[in-house]
Amino acid sequence: MSFPLNDPRVEHLVVLMMENRSFDHLIGLLKSEIDDLRGVAPGDYSNPDTAGNLLPVIDDAEYQGQLVADPGHDFNDVYLQMYGTPFNGAFARTPTMTGFVKSYEQQAGVSTGAAVMSCFKPEQLPTLSALAREYAVCDQWFSSVPGPTLPNRAFAHFGTSFGRLDMSPDYFRAQPSIYHRLRRAGKSGKIYYYAKWSGTQGMTFLLADQRDFFGLFGDFKKACERNTLPAYSFVEPAYSDNAGELATDQHPDHNVLQGDNFIRRVYETIRSNDACWKSTMLVIVWDEHGGLFDHEIPPVVQPDDFSSQAPPFNFDRLGVRVPAIVVSPYIDARVEHTVYEHASIPATVTEQFIGDPRTTSPHSREQHANTFMHLFTRDLNDPRTDAPDFATSRAAPRTRARRTGRDPASSLHLHQVRELHTLLMRVDPVFARTLQPQAVSTEAEANKFIASAMRAIHRERS
Numbered sequence: 001m002s003f004p005l006n007d008p009r010v011e012h013l014v015v016l017m018m019e020n021r022s023f024d025h026l027i028g029l030l031k032s033e034i035d036d037l038r039g040v041a042p043g044d045y046s047n048p049d050t051a052g053n054l055l056p057v058i059d060d061a062e063y064q065g066q067l068v069a070d071p072g073h074d075f076n077d078v079y080l081q082m083y084g085t086p087f088n089g090a091f092a093r094t095p096t097m098t099g100f101v102k103s104y105e106q107q108a109g110v111s112t113g114a115a116v117m118s119c120f121k122p123e124q125l126p127t128l129s130a131l132a133r134e135y136a137v138c139d140q141w142f143s144s145v146p147g148p149t150l151p152n153r154a155f156a157h158f159g160t161s162f163g164r165l166d167m168s169p170d171y172f173r174a175q176p177s178i179y180h181r182l183r184r185a186g187k188s189g190k191i192y193y194y195a196k197w198s199g200t201q202g203m204t205f206l207l208a209d210q211r212d213f214f215g216l217f218g219d220f221k222k223a224c225e226r227n228t229l230p231a232y233s234f235v236e237p238a239y240s241d242n243a244g245e246l247a248t249d250q251h252p253d254h255n256v257l258q259g260d261n262f263i264r265r266v267y268e269t270i271r272s273n274d275a276c277w278k279s280t281m282l283v284i285v286w287d288e289h290g291g292l293f294d295h296e297i298p299p300v301v302q303p304d305d306f307s308s309q310a311p312p313f314n315f316d317r318l319g320v321r322v323p324a325i326v327v328s329p330y331i332d333a334r335v336e337h338t339v340y341e342h343a344s345i346p347a348t349v350t351e352q353f354i355g356d357p358r359t360t361s362p363h364s365r366e367q368h369a370n371t372f373m374h375l376f377t378r379d380l381n382d383p384r385t386d387a388p389d390f391a392t393s394r395a396a397p398r399t400r401a402r403r404t405g406r407d408p409a410s411s412l413h414l415h416q417v418r419e420l421h422t423l424l425m426r427v428d429p430v431f432a433r434t435l436q437p438q439a440v441s442t443e444a445e446a447n448k449f450i451a452s453a454m455r456a457i458h459r460e461r462s
Contacts, residue, residue, distance in 0.1 A: 006351060006352045006353070006373070007352060007373055007376070008380055009279070009281075009328070009330050009376060009380050010279065010280070010281045010328075010352055010373070011229075011231070011279040011280070012229040012230070012231065012232075012233065012276070012279055012280040012281070013231065013232050013233070013280070013281050013283070013348065013349055013352060013353075014229070014232075014233040014234075014235060014266075014270065014280055014281070014282045014283070015156070015232075015233070015234050015235065015282075015283045015285065015345055016235045016237075016263065016266050016282065016283070016284045016285070017153065017156060017234065017235075017236065017285055017286065017287050018237060018249055018250050018259055018263075018284070018285070018286045018287070019149070019237070019239070019249040019250055019251035019254075019286065019287060019290070019412070020073065020149070020249075020250065020251045020252060020286065020287065020288060020289065020290025020291075020292075021250050021256075021286050021289065021290055021292060021322070021323065022286075022289035022290065022292040022293060022294040022320055022321060022322060022323075023039070023139065023141075023289075023294050023296070023321040023322055023323050024039060024040045024057065024119055024292075024293055024294045024295055024296075024321075025061065025118070025119050025120065025289075025292040025293065025294070026119075026120055026125065026128060026256075026286075026323045027039065027120075027122075027125070027128060027129065027132050027137070027323050028040040028057075028119050028294075028295075029041070029042075029059055029119050029120065029121055029122055030122050030129060030132055030133070030137075032122075033122065033133065034132070034133065034137065034335060035335070036335045036337075037137065037139055037335050038139040038140070038296060038337070039139070040057050040119060040295060041057075042056065042057055042058050042059045042119075043056045043057065043058075044056075044057055044295070045057050045097075045293070045295045046117070047097075047098050047099070047100050047101040047102070047113075047116075047117060047293065048084075048098065048101065048102065049101045049102065049105060049112060049113055049114075050101075050102055050105050050106075055101050055112070055113065055114045055117050056117065057117050057119060057293065057295075058114070058117060058118055058119070059118075059119055059120075059121050060118050061118040061119050061120040061121075061124070061256075062118070063124075063255050063256045063257045064253055064254070064255045064256065065253065066115050066118065066253075067108075067115050067116075067252045067253050068108055068110060068115075069104075069107055069108035069109070069110075070107075070251075070252050070253070070290075070291075070410055070411060071100075071103070071104050071107060071108070071116055071252060071290055071291025071292060072103050072104070072106075072107040072291050073147070073148050073149075073288055073289065073290050073291045074147060074148050074166075074167075075087070075145075075146060075147045075148075075165045075166075075311055075313070076311070077103050077107065077291060078146040078147060078289075078291075078319060078320065079146060080099040080102060080103045080106075081097070081099045081100045081103045081291065081320070082095040082096070082097060082099065082146060082298065082320065083095050083096060083098075083099060084096045084097075084098035084099040084102075085099070087311065089311075089312060090312075091313075091317070094297065095297050095298060095317075097293075097294065097295055097296075097297060100113070100116045100117065100291065100292070100293040101113035101114070101116060101117065101293075103116075103291060104116045104291060107291070116291060116292050116293050117293050120256070124256075124257075125256070125257070125260045126260065126390050126391075127260045127261065127263045127264040127267070127390060128260055128263060128284075128323070128325070130388035130389065130390050131263070131267065131284065131325050131327060131388060132325055133333060133388070134333050134388045135325055135326060135327045135328070135331050135333065135334075136325065136326040136327075136331050136333075136334050136335075136336050136372075136375045137324075137325050137334075137335055137336065138324040138325065138326065138336045138338070138340055138372075139296075139321075139335060139336070139337060140296070140321070140336075140337050140338060140339045140340065141285060141321065141322055141323075141324035141339075141340040141341070141344075142296075142298050142299070142318035142319055142320065142321050142322065142339070142340070142341050143286075143287065143288040143289060143318065143319030143320055143321075143322050143341070143342065144156075144161070144318060144319060144341045144342040144343055144365070145161060145165060145313075145315065145318075145319050146298070146317070146318075146319040146320065147165040147166075147288070147319065148165075148166075148167050148288065149167065149201065149287050149288060149412060149415070150164075150166075150167050150168070150201070150415070151164055151165050151166070151167075152287045152288045152319065152342055153201050153202075153287050153342070155341065155342035155343045155345075155365065155366075156234070156287075156342040156343075156345045156346065157177050157178060157179075157202065157234075157346070158175055158176070158177055158178070158346070158363070159178070159343045159346045159347065159361055159362065159363045159365060159366030159369075160304055160305065160306060160343070160363040160365055160366070161304075161306075161315075162175065162306055163304070163306030163307055163308050163315075164308065165308050165311065165313060167411075167415045176362060177213075178232065178345075178346040178349055178350070179191070179210070179213045179232075181346075181350070181354060181360075181362075182230075182231060182232060182349070182353060182354065185353060185354040185355075187230075187231040187232070187353045187354070188230035188231050188232070189213065189230055189231060189232040189233070189234075189349070190212075190213055190214065190215050190230045190232070190233055190234070191213055191214050191215070191233075191234045191236065192214075192215045192216065192217055192219060192220040192233060192234070192235045192236065193214065193215075193216065193217070193236040194216070194217045194236055194237055194238040194239070194248070195216060195217070195238060195242070196216075196450070196451050196454040196455065197240070197242050197447045197448075197450055197451040197454075198236075198237075198238045198239045198240055198242070198247075198447075198450070199239065199416050199420065199450040199453075199454060200214065200236055201236060201239075201416070202214070202234070202236075217235070220233065220235060220269065221269050221272075224269045224270050224272055224273055224276050225269075225272055225273055225276075226273070227273050227275045227276040227279070229276065229280065231349075231352075231353045232349045232353065235266055236249075237249040237250075237259060237262050238262075239251065239412060239413070239416065240413060240443050240446060240447050240450075241254070241407070241443060242444075242447045246258045247259075248261070248262035250286075251290065251410065251412055252290055252291075252292075263284055264390065266282070266284075267282065267327065270282055271387070277329060277383075278329055278383050280328070281326065281327070281328045282326070282327040282328070283324065283325075283326050283327075283345070283372070284323075284324065284325045284326075284327070285322060285323070285324040285325075285342075285345075286322040286323055286324075287322070287342070288319060288320065288322060289319070289320035289321065289322055294320050294321045296321045298317055298318040298319055298320060298321065299317070299318055299339055300316055300317050300318075301315075301316060301317060301318050301339075301341065301365070301368075302316075302364055302365055302367075302368035302369075303315055303316040303364065303365075304316075304363065304364055304365045305363050305364050305365075315365070318339075318341050324340065326372055326375050328375075328376065329378070329383035329384040329385070330376040330377065330378040330379075330380075330382075330383055330384070331375055331376060331377055331378070331384075332377045332378065332384070334375070334377070336372075336375060338370050338372075339370060340369070340370055340372065341365075341369060343363075343365045343366040343369040344369040344370055344371060344372060346361065346366050347361060347366045347367070347369040347370075347371050348371040348372055348373060350366070351371050351373060352373060357369070357371070407442065407443050408441060408442060408443070409440055409441060409442055409443050409445065409446040410443070413440075413443060413446035413450075414440065414446070416446065416450055417437045417440050417446055417449050417450065417453075418437055420449070420450060420453035420454070420457075421435060421437040421453065423453075423457065424453055424456060424457065427457065428456050428457070431456045432456075435449065435452065435453070437449065
């Protein structure tokens with residue numbers, strides 16, 4: 001059954017989801033420029049270290065190299081960050097947001113965890129800052145769970161994580177995603193991942209009938225140029241350095257400026273065709289905070305249909321706040337204080353292209369998630385034709401590329417490797433047995449493994 005378009009100003013909804021940075025860390029310091037933004041100024045907040053010294057928020061974040069280890073962001077890490085004490089099997093009443101430094105010191109084995117209190121000056125991130133000034137910056141968008149990448153991305157793709165808080169590579173298999181639901185409604189949805197060597201965080205639910213749910217970033221660019229985007233597009237950055245090309249996902253310790261430049265590429269790609277620009281809403285958001293400080297207390301939320309036993313969690317409180325900006329020619333500059341989470345994404349897609357999420361969405365969190373179509377301030381016949389002046393921000397310094405791919409594989413890369421190997425064992429077990437995921441230790445090795453696995457999957461699906 002096909003449902004009518006709910007709002008004629010949006011024929012295409014595009015979500016760009018980046019990796020592992022908190023709101024205060026990336027755009028909190030815009031508080032000095034944007035009235036009513038719930039951000040920070042240096043010294044506003046502090047966290048104690050393991051010796052009891054208070055380390056304040058400071059404006060000295062660096063693009064790369066400041067974090068000597070990936071800050072913890074699994075469930076137990078996030079609990080410590082939110083509550084200031086280790087998880088003992090029961091949730092405390094209210095988060096204090098005082099355990100970020102202690103968590104990082106434990107994770108990294110460093111004498112001081114000051115790096116997780118560091119924030120970027122607005123001029124360091126010219127694209128993100130300009131878009132936040134010019135469109136709707138959402139200062140109450142929280143990750144869906146106090147945990148890592150995959151369960152948080154699951155809420156964006158499915159409206160739930162099915163009771164999981166871990167990075168299991170296969171627990172989404174055969175579940176109905178927002179892409180399936182769009183197809184049933186006579187609409188289209190697609191995940192555009194950057195390149196085969198980078199892979200996609202959506203591989204966990206790629207089945208035999210789902211090849212048309214995926215494309216590459218080059219396909220996204222062509223669709224924008226021709227104004228042929230699907231109703232819903234989910235864009236993924238490059239998750240690793242490869243052959244001189246730097247990662248754009250901003251996952252620690254990837255170069256943050258490269259990610260800022262990629263955000264501009266996505267924005268300008270949409271603007272490359274005026275008809276595409278006038279019919280597209282772009283949402284830029286991060287999957288989770290990556291262990292970096294944020295001061296806002298995550299609110300309680302409608303419990304999910306599922307609960308976790310190990311660790312015990314009822315999915316009734318959101319995770320740490322993340323940056324989020326909604327861009328459209330029908331949105332004037334504003335700060336939006338509505339509480340959003342990643343389930344707001346499929347809820348809004350459902351509201352716009354399928355039907356009322358309160359009755360048509362399959363899971364409780366999505367049914368009750370706030371949607372963002374109300375952010376429009378302009379009529380259909382009055383779209384904005386101006387563009388952000390990215391040059392108003394002081395030019396960010398040039399950064400030197402690292403010896404690409406020789407760094408140790410991050411936890412994200414290793415999870416991708418395991419995810420793909422699990423999928424290959426289902427679709428091409430003979431080839432899968434020739435691979436050695438346990439031998440992958442560097443980013444270059446992860447890239448090679450991912451590219452080989454992706455080629456085999458595409459061959460199998462041909």
